[in-house]
Amino acid sequence: MSGHSTYKPKSGFARWLERRLPILGFIHESFVAYPVPKNLNYLWTFGAILSFMLIAQIVTGVVLTMHYTPETTLAFDSVEHIMRDVNWGWALRYAHANGASMFFLAVYIHIFRGMYYGSYKEPREVLWILGVVIFMLMMATGFLGYVLPWGQMSFWAATVITNLFTAIPVVGNAITTWLLGGYSVDNATLNRFFALHYLLPFVIVAVVGLHVWALHVTGQNNPTGVEVKDVEKETLPFTPYATMKDMVGVAIFFALYAWLTFFVPNYTGHPDNYIEANPLVTPPHIVPEWYFLPFYAILRAIPSKLVGVIALFGSILIVAALPWLDTSKVRSGVYRPTFKKFFWAFVAVSVGLGYLGAQPAEGVYLLAARILTVCYFLYFIVVLPLLGKFEKTLPAPESIAASMANGVARSGEGVNA
Template sequence: MSHESTYVPKSALAKWFESRLPIAGMVHSSFIAYPVPRNLNYFWTFGAILSFMLIAQIVTGVFLAMHYVSDSKLAFESVESIMRDVNYGWLLRYLHANGASMFFIAVYIHIFRGMYYGSYKAPREILWILGVVIFVLMMATAFMGYVLPWGQMSFWGATVITNLFSAIPVVGDTIVSLLWGGYSVGNPTLNRFFALHYLLPFMIAGVVGLHVWALHVVGQNNPAGIPIKTAKDAVPFTPYATIKDLFATVLFMMFFAWFVFYLPNYLGHSDNYIPADPAVTPAHIVPEWYFLPFYAILRAIPDKLGGVLAMGGAIVVLAFLPWLDTSRVRSAAYRPLYRQFFWIFVIVCLLLGWLGAKPAEGGYVIASQICTALYFAYFLVVLPLLGLFETPKPLPTSILESVTKAKGGSGIPAGAAAAPSTKG
């Protein structure tokens, strides 16, 4: 399917501008006439939801930065001042703090959707790797942002996590010193984290641009996991995908607003409303909920270096998923055995998240070790072998056929067949 622009400027000014900077043509070809598979379900709307959340986080973050003071003696008070003295400061802070959780909820659904439908398979390897890079940048941004309120959990979370780098041979202590800006977590650390927390979202936006570019080069995957072959397999991005994206984003905003207005502190930790005190260690140091699965993997390994390598490996292994999965069939809809292993993997991830919030003692540690072994076995054992032995179901010959079989009709939206030129 061709992706060339069919945009034709109407006015003389539009023609003059388009001949010098073809922004309108690029927008038209990428977000209006761009052909998308006609069988996309609502799991494909999370890309738009994530774009909305990124913009919301950047906008609220910029306004919060206008009032925040990155000084270890004043940071906690400045956050309280934002809540009490700044007009709608409480709203900005709750939107930003809960927005981080909403961002991770959406990105985890986005990742699991990609894994279920095989969106990482050729020719989408670079697209998938860019997604993993975005995920890593998100984690770094969220961790540094959690430190900024300079409460008890912020301070001790920063102390525990930054200390992990000391386990790296040769360069570990140097990395820790660079992060701290001294010999312990303190004012230089806070200044570094504030600067990086402000910078990284713009880096994320840049990588998201590459991610969208790569998506438009190779085209979208779909629930059937088969490519667009004819004009009837696709519909224009606008209005079919845009209306669905808008509807899903509005529903997600309602879910987001429920936390902001009714449960603003539910996803946080009460200890962060206590000013940071280096002399008092919290009884149970835990990161934010979206880090808990990886925190459980870290604590499952008794050796410090081994734990750091396992935690890092749990993220890095995602980037190699296109080559670890040996099956030629993309979608789990046609892979009955893979589908069972996938849901077991999802349960394991949820269990790791639960275990990460528990004390590192007794049966919790043993359960974490079992789940960690199952997590890596999924990538390193199950996926490579499953593709060799699994017998998938017969694939439909086209996307249109998959739609008509599912709906028992033509599956053609009214007016879609009358606009073949918009699909290339």
């Protein structure tokens, strides 16, 4: 779904530029005149929130690299130098560290919203897959960044995660040695992780560009899951309507981000990471950042190292297969009563795995993690295909206009823009 650009250059310079590089017309068509469904609710503001967080992470990260030293004997002290000696260095460091948590919080809400409203269904399969690619790049970037402070948790997290690649038959040891730049986590490892951590955000920007491009080709989904049929009656220009709604969402999210950064900056961190890395002292309980915990729980729940690694990566990749696993002809969960129950059960399973990932891998915690791991995969492999075949759905409206006339948008499932 795309609108016809109504951009008309007013100044002589704008007309001159438009004939040679129509970037102003492109911006106007994509972010001003672009039509969006009238019934989008505030869950659709998370695209703008994620864009804001990506920019914030890049800006704070670039400034931090001006003072960081990627060398094993100096890395920890350089972070302390940033915190104590650099003007507003403590704020930049806390903003960057907590920005990662806020970034992942926003992306998890964004993913669950897409799953609930069926935003992965035809014709948005490529859009969804690109979103999963962005998520995987974020995970890689987040892990690499976690290593850089060179604290105890940083060092041992790098040791544990890179050691997973040794489970790959035949080439596992070679891949691990290549990643580490040697046979253990050392100076070469830190340099490589630093270079990749600096590079990957710009790769994310490129994939986000493709993601937005794919979105503008297919058009936005909406709470009813009904495609736009009449652009004039069922849509509004992106600016000022969606723009103002996005600004409200970003402002609320920024307030939470600022509170976390300035009032409880170490809430999501681990105290052991304020101890300089020591290869001779293993922490009693190695815990990654909270946004990795569900996948960490899946990894530890499986006794076989190789199968655990396969399950770890499979738990992410299976999300990319959603367009083909969910065969229901009804897109939105609003009109799928049985799906709603299983969806919220899946959310509970994911949160439960996150909790168990922070607990010791023993006793009842390990048993619960194994049960929830099975439930996680059953949701995708068994529940969704069966619901697609046998679920009784409610009658969906024929158009967005009809749904709004019937009060669906005002009943909480959507809000008129």
